[in-house]
Amino acid sequence: MNRAAPGAPPRHFSMLREFRLADFFTLGNAACGVGAVLLAMLYMASQSRVHFFLAAALAPAAFVMDVLDGRIARARHEHSPLGRELDSLSDVISFGMAPAALGFAAGLQGGWDAAILIYFVCCGVSRLARFNVTAEQLTGATGKVSYFEGTPIPTSVVLTGLLALAAWQGHLGDALWGGSVELGPWELHPLALLYALSGSLMISKTLRIPKL
Template identity: 70%
Template sequence: MTTPSPAPARKHFSMIRGFHLADVFTLGNAACGVGGVFLAMAYMASQSLAQFYWAAALAPAAFIFDVFDGRIARWRQTHSALGRELDSLADVISFGVAPAALGFAAGLNGGWDCILLIYFVCCGVSRLARYNVTAEALSEGADKVKYFEGTPIPTSVVLVGVLAYVASQGHIGSAVWGGAWAIGPWLLHPLALLFGLSGTLMISKTLRIPKI
């Protein structure tokens, strides 16, 4: 009777050792998102516009990482379920939580604003979850999907650009662009409606965006 050979010992950081180059770029995306959240909080404490602009600048930086991780995965043919999940989790931070945090820091902190910002993030999470479970069907056997159902969550970079622009015009904080409306017990800043619109477009099933 042969003795079964012992299982190979697991090495330290074995999960990280299994990462592909594309996964490293995905983590760069996530790092930019976390940095954006930290800088948005730092701006609220210091009111230094430089920190606000740096927080906004990390959104396009995250977008660049997001573009390159997909291209590298296709170039090296290293697609994996882990990589897809990593990409979605990083996108939630960089293009969901970070823009919402920057919006709050910019002065969208009324009660209705907060509901819209939360709605925006929840729509982004739902959009990514739906994409993960439908990507195979949408690709129709090809290497990648042919179109997006609803706008991709990285389009929130446009919202960050709007916030950076209004900041450059001095229209954030108490002077937030569009003023404020008192509706019931809470305030609503019209600028926050852009987050509501963006979230709604992300979860649309009828809006189809060709994937280039």
């Protein structure tokens, strides 16, 4: 481990100099997620389905960026702690917050819906934090992580795809698939249970998904 000479000032961390090519694709992932959130908000103001479709389309775009950053990092042997943290933070935005925002914009606005959407995002954050902590323990003889514990957070693109299909068929807002039910003081749209299922699968300890 390199140490600075006694009395020497600590080495300044230059973020730009630490960036690798893969990191810019990771930031592209984050940009897609932020764009999706903003477009979901714009849809709520405009009620233009064009804005909804654009928000949904940014989910697969973020997924492509997420796949490319990993492949580029492996091809160029440029793994770094900074890259790993960037990847997790970007995934939280694109595959956690963005699908939740799109679900809310689509009509999941009951009290129970909001609680489930919060649960979904918290599961995604917890799943990524667990992976960062346990990645070394999950590393096989090849030096690579051989499997995921729980479903990877990018699987939430399936939820975004379902919402895009619902929008295409005109099933948003009051016409949302499954309708709604009153449970105690709050309203629940059964469609929100898919978010609860997705979040629960992310934090599963027993579910192991081979990493290709």
